[in-house]
Amino acid sequence: MQLVDQAKVKSKMQTRLAQNKILKGIFFGATMLALVVLVILLYRIFTQGIGYLNLEFFQNFASRFPEKAGIKAAFFGTLWMMAVIAPVALTIGVGTAIYLEEYAKKNKFTTFIQINISNLAGVPSIVFGLLGLTVFVRMLEMGRSVLAGGLTMSLLILPIIVVAAQEAVRSVPKELREASYAMGATKWQTIKKVVLPAAIPGILTGGILALSRAIGETAPLLMIGALTFVAYLPENFLSGFTVMPIQIFNWTSRPQTEFHDVAAAGIIVLLAMLLIMNSIAVLIRNKFSKRL
Amino acid sequence: MQSSVRQMIKDKKEKNQSRAKFMEKLVPGLLLLCAIISVLTTLGIVFTLIVETITFFNHVSIIEFFTNKDWYPFFGDNPDYGIWPLISGTLMITGIAMLVAIPLGLAAAIYLSEYASDSVRRIIKPILEVLAGIPTIVYGFFALTFVTPVLQNIIPSLPIFNALSPGIVVGIMIIPMVASLSEDAMSSVPNAIREGALGLGATRFEVAVKVVLPAALSGIIASFVLAISRAIGETMIVTVAGGATPKLTLDVTESIQTMTSYIVQVSLGDAGYGTTIYYSIYAVGMTLFLFTLIMNLIAQYISRRFREEY
Numbered sequence: 001m002q003l004v005d006q007a008k009v010k011s012k013m014q015t016r017l018a019q020n021k022i023l024k025g026i027f028f029g030a031t032m033l034a035l036v037v038l039v040i041l042l043y044r045i046f047t048q049g050i051g052y053l054n055l056e057f058f059q060n061f062a063s064r065f066p067e068k069a070g071i072k073a074a075f076f077g078t079l080w081m082m083a084v085i086a087p088v089a090l091t092i093g094v095g096t097a098i099y100l101e102e103y104a105k106k107n108k109f110t111t112f113i114q115i116n117i118s119n120l121a122g123v124p125s126i127v128f129g130l131l132g133l134t135v136f137v138r139m140l141e142m143g144r145s146v147l148a149g150g151l152t153m154s155l156l157i158l159p160i161i162v163v164a165a166q167e168a169v170r171s172v173p174k175e176l177r178e179a180s181y182a183m184g185a186t187k188w189q190t191i192k193k194v195v196l197p198a199a200i201p202g203i204l205t206g207g208i209l210a211l212s213r214a215i216g217e218t219a220p221l222l223m224i225g226a227l228t229f230v231a232y233l234p235e236n237f238l239s240g241f242t243v244m245p246i247q248i249f250n251w252t253s254r255p256q257t258e259f260h261d262v263a264a265a266g267i268i269v270l271l272a273m274l275l276i277m278n279s280i281a282v283l284i285r286n287k288f289s290k291r292l
Numbered sequence: 293m294q295s296s297v298r299q300m301i302k303d304k305k306e307k308n309q310s311r312a313k314f315m316e317k318l319v320p321g322l323l324l325l326c327a328i329i330s331v332l333t334t335l336g337i338v339f340t341l342i343v344e345t346i347t348f349f350n351h352v353s354i355i356e357f358f359t360n361k362d363w364y365p366f367f368g369d370n371p372d373y374g375i376w377p378l379i380s381g382t383l384m385i386t387g388i389a390m391l392v393a394i395p396l397g398l399a400a401a402i403y404l405s406e407y408a409s410d411s412v413r414r415i416i417k418p419i420l421e422v423l424a425g426i427p428t429i430v431y432g433f434f435a436l437t438f439v440t441p442v443l444q445n446i447i448p449s450l451p452i453f454n455a456l457s458p459g460i461v462v463g464i465m466i467i468p469m470v471a472s473l474s475e476d477a478m479s480s481v482p483n484a485i486r487e488g489a490l491g492l493g494a495t496r497f498e499v500a501v502k503v504v505l506p507a508a509l510s511g512i513i514a515s516f517v518l519a520i521s522r523a524i525g526e527t528m529i530v531t532v533a534g535g536a537t538p539k540l541t542l543d544v545t546e547s548i549q550t551m552t553s554y555i556v557q558v559s560l561g562d563a564g565y566g567t568t569i570y571y572s573i574y575a576v577g578m579t580l581f582l583f584t585l586i587m588n589l590i591a592q593y594i595s596r597r598f599r600e601e602y
Contacts, residue, residue, distance in 0.1 A: 123584065
């Protein structure tokens with residue numbers, strides 16, 4: 001008596017193996033599609049924008065004529081924004097992380113802060129724009145300034161920095177802290193001289209990635225009222241300003257296709273800047289990741 | 293002489309200790325202050341939205357806001373403020389985006405977690421990260437100058453501004469998010485379970501679909517919900533490529549307006565401070581905020597409630 005029908009098993013096995021192979025191909029194709037999109041996107045932008053990318057592009061202000069349009073005001077506006085965002089967001093973010101990891105007791109209030117931070121990360125950026133418009137621009141009367149924009153963006157990227165810094169602080173081995181206490185150091189001395197130096201690569205990596213998120217954001221700054229046609233550089237933190245994404249948005253939304261090429265040139269500059277920042281972050285991560 | 297050195301050391305130590313003690317008291321307070329800023333931000337958002345929305349409802353009745361089927365705030369004497377066209381525009385973009393992002397994102401996650409070798413994963417994951425790091429304005433530019441013309445070749449009647457093109461591009465933008473969150477969920481399924489199924493003679497595909505997917509389902513669904521929330525809040529792509537025509541429609545080839553692109557439209561125009569139009573952006577922002585908040589809470593609930601513990 002034959003318990004197993006070999007022929008049936010064989011044919012079933014073949015279909016199952018074929019199914020496995022076909023679906024593996026489909027899954028691989030879906031993954032590759034993302035790569036293809038990235039290549040098309042970069043290729044399109046480079047071929048469109050490269051013609052406008054020259055020295056004058058960096059020296060000229062916005063203009064009605066595509067061949068005279070430049071990114072100078074937006075480029076320096078972005079640098080000014082970074083000068084506000086980096087210190088503000090890093091200080092508050094790292095402070096919050098140290099508080100939560102080192103000082104906070106495990107109680108309801110701490111859980112509340114933690115849940116609050118993860119919810120804040122999910123709030124659409126344009127809602128932060130509404131907050132900035134109401135609180136910084138109107139209530140605190142900063143006007144449509146670099147400072148108002150920078151503070152709004154700092155709040156926007158705060159959750160990212162807090163989470164990154166928390167992870168960095170948490171990954172410092174307990175032995176280091178205990179050794180420091182054993183030498184008679186107080187808690188703050190331990191944090192300042194032992195924990196923070198050990199956590200700084202992680203904090204910097206997270207901070208740079210958050211900052212690169214901030215300089216690519218457009219919507220909140222449109223709400224704040226960053227200007228779309230600026231022919232001067234910011235002089236102080238209360239000056240009006242524009243940033244690269246907004247300048248790109250302005251060029252993109254013009255009907256003349258020449259301006260689309262100018263926008264592509266602007267995008268190349270923006271992407272190059274993001275690439276540089278991300279490379280620095282990766283370098284820091286690789287350089288320090290093997291210590292401890 | 294000897295005693296004075298000892299004295300000096302003692303003095304120095306005392307001075308240092310009092311400073312250390314002072315810092316020990318001061319620092320936790322300062323750090324708490326930092327932590328409270330994030331709470332204040334949330335309170336600020338909620339408070340701002342509520343106060344200005346109430347002001348808006350003093351100008352326009354809340355009943356009109358929810359029952360009127362037209363949104364024509366710029367109609368001089370007789371403006372219409374019915375939120376539905378903006379909601380339908382937003383949901384249409386979200387729907388198209390999910391049709392793109394969920395199958396592709398999930399397929400990529402299955403490939404990365406179940407099929408790919410370590411070296412392949414090391415190449416593909418950074419590429420997905422790059423895709424996730426591209427600013428949304430760049431995607432908007434891509435939608436308007438590449439995807440729309442390509443779609444116009446397929447559908448000749450397609451206008452320049454339509455829902456389809458930004459919907460697809462929002463979906464592409466979200467693929468990395470769905471892929472990496474789902475992959476995290478699937479990678480955390482223990483290998484022993486996989487090996488058990490493989491040992492019983494299952495193919496890799498059967499392991500992925502019948503063993504790993506069910507075990508990681510809570511994390512995967514949570515990633516979908518977060519992706520929906522992200523699509524609802526997406527601003528620049530729809531502003532650049534979606535048009536500014538609020539209407540209740542199911543036709544994806546028409547120009548529409550989302551909640552986010554309405555807010556941008558008003559802030560770009562010159563609706564003065566204190567006008568009804570100015571306050572309307574807060575009412576729309578409130579609606580948007582509630583939508584995304586509910587989605588985020590659902591995602592958190594799912595991943596906590598239905599998590600399979602191993």
